[in-house]
Amino acid sequence: MYPNEVGLQWSVLIVLYPYITGLVAGAFILASLVRIFRVEAIEPTYRLALLTALSFLLVAPLPLQLHLGHPERSPEMYFTPHSTSAMAMFGYIYLWYLMAVLVFEIWLDYRREIVLLSQSSKGLLRLAYKVMTLGSSNISPRSLAIDSRVSWIVTLIGIPSAFLLHGYVGFIFGSIKANPWWSSPLMPVVFIFSAMVSGIAGVMLLYMATTKLRGLKIDIRCVDAIAMYLFYIFIIDFSLEMLDLVHRIYEADESFRSLNFLVHTQLYIPHIVIQICLGTLTPLVLLFITQVVKLPEIVRKRMYAVSGALALIGIFAMRWNVVIGGQLFSKSFLGYTTYKMALVTKEGLLVAVFLTLLPLLFLWVLVKLLPPWPENSAHAPAPGD
Amino acid sequence: MNLNRRQMLILLPAAAIAWKAVLAGTPEEAPNYTMSDHWWGMLIDIPKCIGCGNCVRACQTENNVPDGYFRTWVERYHVSDWEMKNPQDIMTNPLTDPQVISPDGGKEGFPVDTDASGKYFFVPKMCNHCADSPCTQVCPVGATFVAPDGVVLVDQKYCLGCAYCVQACPYGCRYIHPEKRVADKCTLCYHRITKGLTTACCEACPTGARQLVDLKNPKDPIHEFLKTHSVQVLKPQMATGAKVLYNGLDGSVR
Amino acid sequence: MSVFKDAGHLFRFAGLFVLAFLIFLVVRHYVVPKSFGQYGHYRAAALGEIAAHPAKFAGHETCEGCHSDVADKKSKGKHAHVNCEACHGALFQPLPVTGQPKPNLYERFVALIVPPAPPDPLLLRHAEDPTSVKPVLPDTTVLCARCHTASTAKPKGFPQVVPADHSNGMPCDTCHQPHSPGMDAAAAPDATAKAAGGVK
Numbered sequence: 001m002y003p004n005e006v007g008l009q010w011s012v013l014i015v016l017y018p019y020i021t022g023l024v025a026g027a028f029i030l031a032s033l034v035r036i037f038r039v040e041a042i043e044p045t046y047r048l049a050l051l052t053a054l055s056f057l058l059v060a061p062l063p064l065q066l067h068l069g070h071p072e073r074s075p076e077m078y079f080t081p082h083s084t085s086a087m088a089m090f091g092y093i094y095l096w097y098l099m100a101v102l103v104f105e106i107w108l109d110y111r112r113e114i115v116l117l118s119q120s121s122k123g124l125l126r127l128a129y130k131v132m133t134l135g136s137s138n139i140s141p142r143s144l145a146i147d148s149r150v151s152w153i154v155t156l157i158g159i160p161s162a163f164l165l166h167g168y169v170g171f172i173f174g175s176i177k178a179n180p181w182w183s184s185p186l187m188p189v190v191f192i193f194s195a196m197v198s199g200i201a202g203v204m205l206l207y208m209a210t211t212k213l214r215g216l217k218i219d220i221r222c223v224d225a226i227a228m229y230l231f232y233i234f235i236i237d238f239s240l241e242m243l244d245l246v247h248r249i250y251e252a253d254e255s256f257r258s259l260n261f262l263v264h265t266q267l268y269i270p271h272i273v274i275q276i277c278l279g280t281l282t283p284l285v286l287l288f289i290t291q292v293v294k295l296p297e298i299v300r301k302r303m304y305a306v307s308g309a310l311a312l313i314g315i316f317a318m319r320w321n322v323v324i325g326g327q328l329f330s331k332s333f334l335g336y337t338t339y340k341m342a343l344v345t346k347e348g349l350l351v352a353v354f355l356t357l358l359p360l361l362f363l364w365v366l367v368k369l370l371p372p373w374p375e376n377s378a379h380a381p382a383p384g385d
Numbered sequence: 386m387n388l389n390r391r392q393m394l395i396l397l398p399a400a401a402i403a404w405k406a407v408l409a410g411t412p413e414e415a416p417n418y419t420m421s422d423h424w425w426g427m428l429i430d431i432p433k434c435i436g437c438g439n440c441v442r443a444c445q446t447e448n449n450v451p452d453g454y455f456r457t458w459v460e461r462y463h464v465s466d467w468e469m470k471n472p473q474d475i476m477t478n479p480l481t482d483p484q485v486i487s488p489d490g491g492k493e494g495f496p497v498d499t500d501a502s503g504k505y506f507f508v509p510k511m512c513n514h515c516a517d518s519p520c521t522q523v524c525p526v527g528a529t530f531v532a533p534d535g536v537v538l539v540d541q542k543y544c545l546g547c548a549y550c551v552q553a554c555p556y557g558c559r560y561i562h563p564e565k566r567v568a569d570k571c572t573l574c575y576h577r578i579t580k581g582l583t584t585a586c587c588e589a590c591p592t593g594a595r596q597l598v599d600l601k602n603p604k605d606p607i608h609e610f611l612k613t614h615s616v617q618v619l620k621p622q623m624a625t626g627a628k629v630l631y632n633g634l635d636g637s638v639r
Numbered sequence: 640m641s642v643f644k645d646a647g648h649l650f651r652f653a654g655l656f657v658l659a660f661l662i663f664l665v666v667r668h669y670v671v672p673k674s675f676g677q678y679g680h681y682r683a684a685a686l687g688e689i690a691a692h693p694a695k696f697a698g699h700e701t702c703e704g705c706h707s708d709v710a711d712k713k714s715k716g717k718h719a720h721v722n723c724e725a726c727h728g729a730l731f732q733p734l735p736v737t738g739q740p741k742p743n744l745y746e747r748f749v750a751l752i753v754p755p756a757p758p759d760p761l762l763l764r765h766a767e768d769p770t771s772v773k774p775v776l777p778d779t780t781v782l783c784a785r786c787h788t789a790s791t792a793k794p795k796g797f798p799q800v801v802p803a804d805h806s807n808g809m810p811c812d813t814c815h816q817p818h819s820p821g822m823d824a825a826a827a828p829d830a831t832a833k834a835a836g837g838v839k
Contacts, residue, residue: 003557064547069544069546069566073543085522107652138648176553463792494785574694576691592721
């Protein structure tokens, strides 16, 4: 162990960061399935997926800010971004994705409702909607048709942007040649596919939960379709992760002995047990059963819920194992350190829990402001006027 | 001892210039320094190192290095007889081999070795001032950089404290300063070498195991040394262009 | 024409982008340090700031300017290549922080307009005032042991002893003169009167 390596540099907050951006990218990909690939079965989740992506994206920079030694200097990332640094691209990719993709697409999609609501609501809310219309109340069929076309193009641009947003997060780790646990060209790809798994599972669970809360019946055709996509993407994700693992074992380079020891000791529970067995293999088997065996609706729904939750846990464990696991061994391959999560410090457990729940709060506000439920949007003009 | 004579001597030109240079607050006051004329590095002669920890203490004094963090440190390697009979046998090698210790960075020396078998030696470590440094490559804002004279520096008024550079350094030479909350590392005593002095660690090394070298200076004895010795850098496979050159480096050192 | 009319809201959205970008450019112009990019993607002024750090080790040339007698003696002995501050410590030793007078209201007001010069690094300046500021003489029992305690890790040719066996706890300078440590025939262990000779 080099003496400066004893304390970990990146804490649980940096675990949260790729987890949250992953949910964003995954949720957006699910929404784009509706838009670009015209998967009509999952239409009910389209708007929910977009709002989920937005609320998580709003929280994404917070763990980074809290982790910085000098958060007040973070605008330097915009003013003097270093062209050779993967991290410097964060600011621009983030802003691009937030403003040009998500906010723009949501705005286009909701514009008719925003205009109608700005006329029907009162008080502060009315003002908020007025601001959101940007002073244009043009909702002629022709302008809405234009919106629809533009929105399609935005989604088309949005897919590579979502890949970029999360692929770059993978690149931050994958490009560090000093760290053999991270350094891998597969890292960005694994991050993208695991992001899609977590995002799709997250939106599926949110859809099921919100529908239940509103006392409505879950559209089984919709969750069936989501689960099918989840299953296939999960297979790709798992194959990539296993490819990475097998490659490491087979090549057995100078770092292998050290990493092998780590995976069999400190990382055994989070990596082998939680990430691979509980968080990947179990949901894969469950989803596989739902795909090949004809099961009653209620059983399917429960299996989807369980595999979705397990997938979320598994992907979180994967982020943990990458970020924390990559700092537990010495770069001399001689020695190990441990990570003790604090409870109430700036980078402690409480902050992490708060940051995980914060997007849900944002989502709640967004849902109140811009109801994503299809029955509202489909019939809004009729009862409204 | 004639103190008056000493007081007079201090006004003699040589001493006076040395003083002015030491006390100079700004580089303009050291006008003879041209960055493009230098390409700094360090030679570490392992067979000469006695593990006294003078360099570690000198560095801490000179640069106000916080306790528990190190701009330079000394490791003691113990390569067992088994390891020497089975070199590089990574699959069956016991995890404890070679055994490396660096108690408090070697600041107060090393405990007396109990196991006389195998071989022991000291390895001083520090920032390698890489020409293709992975740490400056990843800095998102340009707060760390390779200066025109080859020294890797941190602009502590500009650093965000994201610690990405700490992750990127293959040698573990960087840390986040606990009070300043910015990246900190060896500056190769930039405030000294720009004024014609050597680094604090070299000044304090009693055996000459460390030598500041200027690879651009044709008169520097390093050129002759390199012609006559087998010199290696740490982790050459990382291709970092490391400029801390080790003489007599054992293959087990990482 | 009506296409533009029906897409008017899109231009408003785009206008926001353009506006934000212009504001960004203006702010950037004022915020980025002037010397940024002079030599590369960094603040060139940082080089001067780092170079301005006060040195504490003065270098043996500085000591030898006055202590030429010691330098002569040392150059003939085994410790010829051991620099003064390797044993005596840095010439500038930090002083214990004493109670500084608090700035009065006026001084604080002035400091707001004209930033005060960086505070003098509170250092012992033996070289500037040799009579009143004297570095502490090192204790040879500790000092010599640091280098000369026997260890298998040390180079074979390097003189090393087990201090307890070698001197029975006596200070090293009983027999050896640190500036030229070879055994002096006159300095036998019983000649304790000579002890001070090493530091004279």
